[in-house]
Amino acid sequence: MEDLKKKAAEEAGKQIKDGMIVGIGTGSTVKHLIEYLAQTKPRIVAIPTSKDTEEKLKQAGIKIGNINELIPDIAIDGADEVDPQKNLTKGGGGALTREKVIDYLAKKFIVIVDEDKIVQQLGEKHPLPVEVLPFAYERVRKELEEKFERVVKRDFVTDNGNYILDCHGKIKEPEKLELMLNNIPGEVENGLFTRNVSEVIVGTKEGIKRL
Numbered sequence: 001m002e003d004l005k006k007k008a009a010e011e012a013g014k015q016i017k018d019g020m021i022v023g024i025g026t027g028s029t030v031k032h033l034i035e036y037l038a039q040t041k042p043r044i045v046a047i048p049t050s051k052d053t054e055e056k057l058k059q060a061g062i063k064i065g066n067i068n069e070l071i072p073d074i075a076i077d078g079a080d081e082v083d084p085q086k087n088l089t090k091g092g093g094g095a096l097t098r099e100k101v102i103d104y105l106a107k108k109f110i111v112i113v114d115e116d117k118i119v120q121q122l123g124e125k126h127p128l129p130v131e132v133l134p135f136a137y138e139r140v141r142k143e144l145e146e147k148f149e150r151v152v153k154r155d156f157v158t159d160n161g162n163y164i165l166d167c168h169g170k171i172k173e174p175e176k177l178e179l180m181l182n183n184i185p186g187e188v189e190n191g192l193f194t195r196n197v198s199e200v201i202v203g204t205k206e207g208i209k210r211l
């Protein structure tokens with residue numbers, strides 16, 4: 001699958017031009033994008049979605065920008081799952097909150113995945129990550145357990161100092177659920193991305209496909 005991820009990342013990378021402000025996601029597929037940028041060396045300002053991505057961009061010699069000062073012309077990010085309506089689950093790497101801020105603000109949001117990430121219904125293969133305040137995570141977990149088959153606290157602390165609860169079960173109405181989860185006190189953000197996806201570039205054994 002790594003070769004398919006690389007193909008998708010490089011195809012998306014071709015849309016990055018000199019002078020752009022670019023949101024750069026987090027994860028194994030985005031790693032190939034950063035390697036592509038290190039080779040092609042476009043004159044861009046990158047806004048990273050995690051500390052790990054920021055460090056990789058610095059090592060690649062890419063200038064770093066601030067989301068409070070700049071709006072991305074384009075954001076490129078991976079996903080854990082993609083359904084036929086281009087709804088996503090993200091956050092396997094725990095960076096979902098910063099990813100959503102940057103990806104939703106971008107003028108164009110491109111998703112890069114391998115064919116294994118394409119599903120008919122979100123929740124088929126991966127749990128939905130929900131970032132929660134440590135102060136209230138048990139309270140949030142109790143509410144989430146009413147909505148999902150199983151909720152598991154991940155042994156992980158986000159870049160924001162919060163916990164991740166992984167919620168297992170198929171998701172019927174992603175857009176409604178995204179808003180509903182964000183109304184739970186103590187929930188910081190969830191890994192449902194239902195807006196602003198411009199294009200999904202899929203690396204397959206038959207070549208590049210687009211949604």
